[in-house]
Amino acid sequence: MKMMVSMGRGGSGKTSFVALLTKHFIETRNYPMLLVDADPDQNLGEMVGIDLEEKGHKTISELMIETFLENGGTTVGIPPSERMEGMIWKKGLYEGEYFDLMAVGPKWIEGCYCLPDAALKGALSRLTKSYKYIIVDSPAGLEHINRKITSEVDDIFDVIDPSKKSFDHVKRAYRIAKEVKINFKNFYVVGGNRFPEISGEEVERRTNQKYLGKIAYDKNVEEFNLSGKSLLKLPPSSPAYLSIKEIMKKAGYP
């Protein structure tokens, strides 16, 4: 089982990358996968064609409210996050043919994300099924790295946009991941669709990390996302999808 995490600044293309990755793994028969939408402003579900709410599933934040506010949360003695874990597997998990999906969701009440994060962390450390890949789509920025939803990661993919800020982001993200002791094997940089065709050497010089190449600009991706259509339905000749194949090959994936 391999754990992968997307990172990057706002709008760099993280979620599209995760959706395209999912399509790639389905087509190369590398499943079952678990997709985790760790972005409160969730949209991974939409990009892979799953409406959790419509399918009767709750986000982790919703389950938290249900457990502790609506039902009183009276199970004395059991840490709150453990009370939630079972709920996540029972009520939060969408189970599909190729992949399962769960989402952290927006927290409509005041306070930090400590509890939903702890519950998610607990659930991920005690998986109820065996997955080939677990892919976590992160919110933009750096804050979520400190929250450390996962401590064991195989590959981090930092999707960058064309700005100096993005290069700085990579350095900071790497440093925080190290500082908070996320145990990762590889930290990769991926150029988002707006990233220029500059040499891999230059990207690596400016970020100190391995560069896997860029995701091609793809009119289809833009249109599918605009209309809320699943990226899994992109034609196999789609430029963005083809670049994902190259990128993953460079990272040693099938």
Ligand SMILES: Nc1ncnc2c1ncn2[C@@H]1O[C@H](COP(=O)(O)OP(=O)(O)OP(=O)(O)O)[C@@H](O)[C@H]1O
């Ligand atoms: N390969 C691509 N070609 C063209 N447009 C793309 C491509 N990838 C992403 N986009 C567009 O860029 C925008 C941002 O994409 P996406 O939501 O994947 O980024 P993100 O990094 O997850 O954003 P956020 O920080 O809000 O989570 C979307 O409008 C999407 O349609």
Ligand SMILES: [Mg+2]
């Ligand atoms: Mg996103």
